[in-house]
Amino acid sequence: MSAGGPVSPVHVTGEVLASKRIGAFWHLTLVAPGVGERFRPGTFLAVSVGSPDEGRTRLARRALWIHQVRPLGGYAATVQVVVEPVGPGTRWLAGLERGDRVEVTGPLGRPFALPKEPVSTVLVGEGYAAAPLFSLAERLRERDCPVTLVLGAPDEARLLNALEARRTARAVTVVTRDGSVGARGEIADVLDEVLRRAGADVVYAAGPTPVLHAVALAAEAHGAWSQTALEQPLTCATGLCHGCPVPVVGEDGVARTARACADGPVLRGDRVRWDDLAGARS
Amino acid sequence: MTVLAGLRLASPVVVAAGCGGTGRELAAYGSLDALGAFTTRTITLDARRGGPVPRLLETPSGLLHATGLPNPGVDGFLATELPWLLQQRARVVVSVAARSLGELAELARRLGTAPGVSAIEVNVSPPDTGPEPELMSAREPFQVGAAVAAVERELPRGVPVLAKLRPDAVRVVEAARAAVEAGAQALVVGQALPASMPDGRAAGLSGPAVGPLALRCLVEVLEAVDVPVVAGGGVATVADVRARLALGAVAVQVGAALLHDPTTAARLVAALDPDTTSEETPDR
Ligand SMILES: Cc1cc2nc3c(=O)[nH]c(=O)nc-3n(C[C@H](O)[C@H](O)[C@H](O)COP(=O)(O)OP(=O)(O)OC[C@H]3O[C@@H](n4cnc5c(N)ncnc54)[C@H](O)[C@@H]3O)c2cc1C
């Protein structure tokens, strides 16, 4: 595996090029010069809540996975993010319209590590957090790695891009909690079967902490590597505040504390001390 | 030209303790050698892991923080963080706190003789002392004086000691006088405001919300002492900096604003640089 070093971020005033509601999510396309150009799957961006001219009332940044980077409207590398409105910041983002400005920092964090050999891969994502998996799948296919996708969600409205998934992956498993599409249940229920059938060598996952923990355990049981993209509450998202501790075990076996934003968000699943991580139990 | 306790600073804009990461993260947004100084997060004798989550919470125009002062300890800092900062030609001010006066003296000995350390800032009243062995946090002026004296005695000539004071408008002048009598060559006014997390854990409150309170403390201290004073607390805009310098502060510290916009310090440096006549730096 080629380990993902940190990418070099930029901080820019971006502009909304398009906003479109699909199911429960808002898909925002942003012009944020420099962010898309540096993107690697698994990195994220941070936005400030509130228009750049309005001053500072909400100081914490809001983290969003970079979903896709593509040329659009004369811009070489627009950045697409998927927003689920759950609180004041994400609701503000969902209310943005074409032409609105937003402060963007990115890409941030360490990306998914890519295999050097054409090994079998399984990509697991729940809800909006499946966003980084589609560009990851493209890179893996370029390396001749077979890709199996597992997409989960509470319901169909929060299932990301299931149609596109079928174009991207060799096999797709869909699980929803209410059974509105795919199998009824949790991602954790299907992992063993999928990993076995795919003969997985590497499992990539993004989603709530319990899903990541389940992936790390299942991967270990199958003798596969896991790359888990953590979502922890972030404040600065840039590595400055030390507010996002993740208990890990270093290469040397010594227990340490990593920063979710700067040392992550992608960490090896077998290096995270899941039982000591806040929010690891559902 | 900014001169602080005999140190010539490239700019009056200084990064506040604990808000610039290890320096590496901040360097992505502007070179560290253009700053007045980079203040490290508070370094203790032994490494500290830091406190439980949540460590930070957003409040209206502010940030509440109870980090528990995580840091690699003085050995780790000297081995891995200081050399890199010096390579960037950053002017390094090391913030320190300790469990005892003896530990403070030990820290001062170790750091004062480390090549490249420009000054020591004593974090005399950290608002959150963490769940690990608790650190000293001065409430009384005599405690401020004792902490400053413990450090000052150990430092070689040319390495000044700065005292970072709690911005308590009622008592900050007494604390300032005690610090100066004990040998502080400059003061930082001030620290985050003592505050509390919703669960009752001791915390600090920072950001624009505390600016006017910190400013009141600054004014009172400037009237009372003759040493240079660095203004901290709620600084985010060029107007904030200009107001503090106009009142008599020699420099400012930028903290929480960096967590909101990592380019803040670099932007302020550029806007205040007399050599640049950029029209491009509005008051934000
Ligand atoms: C690496 C990463 C990638 C993410 N990608 C996406 C994405 O693509 N789409 C999306 O809709 N959401 C994403 N999230 C979650 C999103 O950042 C939070 O839901 C959002 O910050 C909540 O802000 P709020 O003001 O709407 O809600 P509130 O819950 O009121 O948030 C208040 C505060 O809590 C913090 N916070 C709360 N929940 C989270 C959380 N789960 N993760 C991080 N910070 C949190 C916020 O930063 C803020 O300081 C991501 C989180 C991380 C860490």
Ligand SMILES: Cc1cc2nc3c(=O)[nH]c(=O)nc-3n(C[C@H](O)[C@H](O)[C@H](O)COP(=O)(O)O)c2cc1C
């Ligand atoms: C996340 C965070 C961590 C901090 N860590 C330290 C620290 O280690 N030592 C210290 O003396 N002050 C620390 N502070 C206080 C700041 O250095 C600064 O004095 C205070 O936040 C007020 O300035 P501001 O409003 O510009 O942030 C910290 C502040 C924040 C927000």
Ligand code: FES
């Ligand atoms: S959120 Fe500030 S260091 Fe990670």
